[in-house]
Amino acid sequence: MVSRESVIDALRRVNDPELRRSLVELDMIRDVTIRGGQVAVTVALTVPGCPLRNTIEQDVRAALQALPGVEQVEVHMTAMTDEERRELSRRLWGDQPGDAGILGPGSDTEAIAVASGKGGVGKSTVAVNLAVTLAAMGHRVGIIDADIYGFSVPGLLGVSRVPTVIDNMIIPVPAHGVSVMSMEFFLQENRPVLWRGPMLGKMLREFFRRVYWGELDYLVLALPPGTGDVALDVHQLLPASREIVVTTPHPTATHVAYRAGRMAIDTNHEIIGVVENMSYFRAPDTGKVYHIFGEGGGDRLAEQLGVPLLARIPLGNPQIPGTGLFVEGSEAHEAIRRVAEACVRAR
Structure with a gap:
């Protein structure tokens, strides 16, 4: 049986191609819905119109389709808010902007x-x-x-x-x-x-x-x-x-x-x-x-x-x-x- 934990664990191995960090670590994975063998996830991109949107979607889809019991995958895309981007920037810099x-x-x-x-x-x-x-x-x-x-x-x-x-x-x-x-x-x-x-x-x-x-x-x-x-x-x-x-x-x-x-x-x-x-x-x-x-x-x-x-x-x-x-x-x-x-x- 597919669980939310197994979905999140699979997505920990999917990196943002630019930031080279896990989508889970970057808090880019939002809604996770599981109905039997059907899995739907929402990914919050760092910016609207992200040039690597298709790459991220393909990587997420491939990671989920490899899970035992998954029959169908839906990947929805949204974008972070301005405040979420500011928070992401602070976390990536480790609160050391300018000299990090x-x-x-x-x-x-x-x-x-x-x-x-x-x-x-x-x-x-x-x-x-x-x-x-x-x-x-x-x-x-x-x-x-x-x-x-x-x-x-x-x-x-x-x-x-x-x-x-x-x-x-x-x-x-x-x-x-x-x-x-x-x-x-x-x-x-x-x-x-x-x-x-x-x-x-x-x-x-x-x-x-x-x-x-x-x-x-x-x-x-x-x-x-x-x-x-x-x-x-x-x-x-x-x-x-x-x-x-x-x-x-x-x-x-x-x-x-x-x-x-x-x-x-x-x-x-x-x-x-x-x-x-x-x-x-x-x-x-x-x-x-x-x-x-x-x-x-x-x-x-x-x-x-x-x-x-x-x-x-x-x-x-x-x-x-x-x-x-x-x-x-x-x-x-x-x-x-x-x-x-x-x-x-x-x-």
């Missing part, structure tokens, strides 16, 4: 900044693939597109919607198992960012303090190229963050990448290692390898910085349509996995 979350006391989140000396070397591609690979390994992962002038992380992850906001608390957008935050979410399409350093630093603080990240194992930051205000702000805001330096084999790229790595050293941040991107091109018909941008740049940079070369990533098109992600089993994916494993070892 990723910068709060006792945070165990490992911050990994992905840096480069110049643009166009594939730093953001490395960052998103690293984040997705860490998530696939079972870790709780977030990513911040800290390249405020040249944001590209949402596009590389195939994200086309904006974050949910609950009582001034911003919820990251989930994509490929990763919680995503970017300046792109808050600007009109393709509008340039005309901000000075202090405003950029303020926006980064908003990403750290007003965004509800929940419990993360890793926070990956895609830094802007070079050693400007944003990179310095990240080093100051996250003094325990570690860094990965991305370059291509070309001498110009490695020369300026050294400055990015040197900045990490000068600010007492550990460099996990160097990633050489666009290392070579393997012809799909013959398998012959072409070193289009030269050879040895990553090795030289790693030697100069006194850190290991973590991986050489081949040049090629992303293999998952609509994203910049590499398909599992490819040379590029295996290289990224070695980088992820190095990050786990360094923790």
